[in-house]
Amino acid sequence: MxxxxxxxxxxxxxxxxxxxxxxxxxxxxxxxxxxxxxxxxxxxxxxxxxxxxxxxxxxxxxxxxxxxxxxxxxxIAYIPEQVMLYGVLSGIENLKYFAALATGERHSREQLLALLTEAGLPEAAADGRVSTYSKGMRQKVGIAIALAKNAKxxxxxxxxxxxxxxxxxxxxxxxxxxxxxxxxxxxxxxxxxxxxxxxxxxxxxxxxxxxxxxxxxxxxxxxxxxxxxxxxxx
CATH class of the missing domain: 3.40.50.300 (P-loop containing nucleotide triphosphate hydrolases)
Structure with a gap:
């Protein structure tokens, strides 16, 4: 609450x-x-x-x-108007990094892909550089980070x-x-x-x-x- x-x-x-x-x-x-x-x-x-x-x-x-x-x-998890991610990294690499920071745990590639898929990011885009992502795709990585954190x-x-x-x-x-x-x-x-x-x-x-x-x-x-x-x- x-x-x-x-x-x-x-x-x-x-x-x-x-x-x-x-x-x-x-x-x-x-x-x-x-x-x-x-x-x-x-x-x-x-x-x-x-x-x-x-x-x-x-x-x-x-x-x-x-x-x-x-x-x-x-x-809590926070998603601003512009989700700040590392453009030179892929979506799955950003998720791996920020999820580890938030939880102190390492996630397997399968777990990370499942989180991105649940957040609505196409699996084919997971290994693409975030610098090529639309704003909507970046927001979905932000949602995936929140899912990994299990935010209340x-x-x-x-x-x-x-x-x-x-x-x-x-x-x-x-x-x-x-x-x-x-x-x-x-x-x-x-x-x-x-x-x-x-x-x-x-x-x-x-x-x-x-x-x-x-x-x-x-x-x-x-x-x-x-x-x-x-x-x-x-």
């Missing part, structure tokens, strides 16, 4: 987060919508312990991140930005598989269609505040768009 409890974050005189409270339970996909500067990435960075809250606290599986940063990191929570920052519709749909299906395994997923996005299609819950952020927390089942695409535009105009 991912929890933000009355969290605020100040950068000098600028309040990036203002008393935000949200929970992402195992088996939920929480899509966080908002304009640039709304505080979405700041919240992700708090869970990753890249920064500390000014007040309030963030917890992963009941443990306070600020008190137990190493232990909480073992339970996934944090994603604009994962479908720049993907074509087919790749975005495939990525949504991968998140749904993670949800079905009981993973708690928190993802930021500008894409209302992706949020409605993928999320079990949807949050809307504006100027550091969580102004809406909704069940996606209660909304049509049109309802979500109307509500989002109303909040942005207010």
């Amino acid at each position: 991912l929890e933000a409890l009355n969290v605020s974050k100040d950068f000098g005189a600028n309040r990036a987060l203002d008393k935000v409270t949200l929970r992402v339970k195992p088996g939920e996909i929480y899509c966080l919508l908002g304009a640039n500067g709304a505080g979405k990435t700041t919240l992700i960075n708090l869970f990753l312990d890249f920064i500390e809250p000014t007040s309030g606290e963030v917890r992963i599986n009941g443990r306070k991140v600020a008190d137990d940063p190493l232990s909480t990191k073992r339970d 929570a996934l944090l994603l920052d604009e994962p479908t930005s720049g993907l074509d519709p087919k790749a975005a749909s495939e990525f949504s299906q991968l998140l749904a598989k993670a949800r079905d395994r009981g993973v708690a997923v928190l993802t930021t996005t500008h894409d209302l269609f992706h949020a409605k299609q993928t999320g079990t819950r949807i949050g809307i952020m504006k100027q550091g505040r969580l102004v809406a927390d909704l069940s996606s089942q209660d909304l049509s695409h049109t309802d979500l768009e109307t509500l989002y535009l109303q909040h942005m105009a207010a």
Whole structure:
């Protein structure tokens, strides 16, 4: 479970987060919508312990991140907008390296191929250099790393930005598989269609505040768009 409890974050005189409270339970996909500067990435960075809250606290599986940063990191995997991999290495070589860093274990080629296949990367592409990969293929290697780590929570920052519709749909299906395994997923996005299609819950952020927390089942695409535009105009 991912929890933000009355969290605020100040950068000098600028309040990036203002008393935000949200929970992402195992088996939920929480899509966080908002304009640039709304505080979405700041919240992700708090869970990753890249920064500390000014007040309030963030917890992963009941443990306070600020008190137990190493232990909480073992339970999460992070996939940024641009997955950073070594371009001169192949997909399977990148997975072997990062999976070993994350788990302290060595994986056989068969295990690595199985992880890449589960993440949706064609087996024929596994030995190709990552420098030749599309963004969608790189994202799939990132998912494979998360699978190797057996992460209990996934944090994603604009994962479908720049993907074509087919790749975005495939990525949504991968998140749904993670949800079905009981993973708690928190993802930021500008894409209302992706949020409605993928999320079990949807949050809307504006100027550091969580102004809406909704069940996606209660909304049509049109309802979500109307509500989002109303909040942005207010």
